[in-house]
Amino acid sequence: MRAVRLLVWLAGSALCVGMARAVGPVDQPDLIKHRAIVYFATAFVGLTIGVLVWERRPDSRTGLLLTALPFVEVLSQARWIFWNHALPVTIGFASMSLYAPVFAHLILSYPTGRLTTRLDRVFVAVVYAYATTSALLFLLFFDTRAPHDRYEIECWDCALPLTHVAWRDVHRASHVLDLTLLVVAPAFIGLLIRKLLRATPGGRRIELPLSIAAFAAVAQLLAHFALNGSPDSPWTDTPWFWISIVVSLAVPLSLGVGLFFGRRARSAVADLVVELQRTPPGHVQEALARTLGDPSLELALWLPDQASYVDSRGAKVELPAAGPHRAVTVLGSSDSPVAALLHDPALLERPGLLEAAAAAARLALENERLQAELRAQLSELRASRARIVQAGDDERRRLERNLHDGAQQRLLSLGLALQLARAELGAEANGASSLLVEAEDELRAALDELRELARGIHPAILTDQGLGAAVRSLAERSSVPVRIVSLPGERLDESTEAASYFLVSESLANCAKYAHASTVRVSIARRNGNAVVDIDDNGVGGADATRGSGLRGLSDRVQALDGTFLLESPVGGGTHVHAEIPCAS
């Protein structure tokens, strides 16, 4: 393919040089000869840029179309430079009208080289049809020797096209065809604006320079038509000649600017390498977004353990299906991806850039991935801790219920039976009766112990009436006087209520056992989505959460719910328990 492009470039260059030189011997004023050199040099520049773009993006049709454009220009001039040779005249007429459709095709299909919408395809097809019709009219019926008032000078030794059939006056028909340009050109402008509006921001940035050049070209055509009644500007008209040269150069040059920006982006990759050294973990996405010029870029890191993508916070990410507004590029090999970039499809027009940036970011990405993995594991761990606490609470609740419904009920019935037995015996059986009284006392003690046990496992009042009532009931039973400062009036979620309750219950028990306190203050308040629990006594202090399993277990329970636990117990300064537990409801 490279050889084909080289051949095309050589052939095109030879054509430009040959045609420019051919103007020399022709009996023309020097002005025309000089302008011929400028004209063909312009075509040569267009040809060279076209082949370079073609070389860089061989799979896109843009390079091919850009290369075709100067060919069409140059060849169409053959009809007057070699006016007395039939073949060049034929080629000249054949290529004369092709400029417009190739131009429209190039602009509307940039940068992918594909016409993406149906309307674009129809439009380009119509312009090709127009050009073909126009060319056929001239190839079949035009005769340079016939008297024509506008198109060519009368020329008695001009060659006829090889395809000439008979003379017809094509002047009027071609005039009509010229007028259709007046319709086609605004339609083209409309399609171009529509294309720009539909483009993603990144795509628009790429398309804008060429679009401006295209607008200029169409404006020049329409202006010349309006002022002179013909779309083609002759070489003798100084301002129009130079304007047409500038416009002809603008199209390939604006495409070249895109290439230049591609280079600039590569140096941005070099900046990225430096920047990533200073990028803290979790910010590689921003660095990549800046380098690639796509603020919408998202980074999804592959976690092999979970066989899924996560973002930098460790949350799962589903890769979207590629569409007109979102593209996905997987970095690394397909069987062991490192990460995926979710980005503006316009970046696909610069695949080298994406790869270069990804290669530069590889180490940082690896690091980022480890961080994300850690975070994902951490959040999984946290969730599982919370689940364990929840499961424990559920189990305690079930146990309490079972004790209440089972053993406790049977013992209560037994107590009633003993009472009845005592009543049946009456006053006569004194010995047996007092034995029964003892049995009843024993039974009552057993029931009390069982009830305490059940309450310690999970108090029914907490399940049925919530934290406020449960803590009030704790306070009533406490041997140290309790002053309740505040309690939540509403229900909180089960885990928060259970953790808060056991925090108060354990603290009150410790206070009664060790603190020698005369009063203890309990406060539970909702603040910023947390249940804030404070238990302060005025005892001897010196409690240590790391010793003894009671407070230690509570600290673990609070942390499992993502809360914080703080114990302050200076010797002689009382004991202060402070905990904040997130509560959803």
Place this chain on the structure above:
Amino acid sequence: MATRALIVDDHPSFRRFARKLLESAGCEVVGDAADGAAAIAAVRELGPDLVLLDVLLPDMTGFDVAEEIAAGGNRPLIVLTSSRTASDFGSLLRTDHAKTFISKRDLTLAALAALASEAA
């Protein structure tokens, strides 16, 4: 005429012994019910003087049952009872529709006899 009593409790063994205990206390046990709905129906049908009402029933709480009974025409003396203690119920026990609460642990012949004579 003996005090007509109704027993509401979901445990059959408790109902059995409670019946004997009430009878020993001089009541006539006119019926029993295992859940709240049956209790409300039984009160309407039998018109008892005394209802021994368990707080934790399978379909509703004894407090709700007491309220329903009070809303009907009958005004029996309602005695709430439970295997739990008063402190397990906290503020819920402040009900206008029940005469009193006796924990099942403290359900004695003497206490029942006193209530029976009050209900009669």
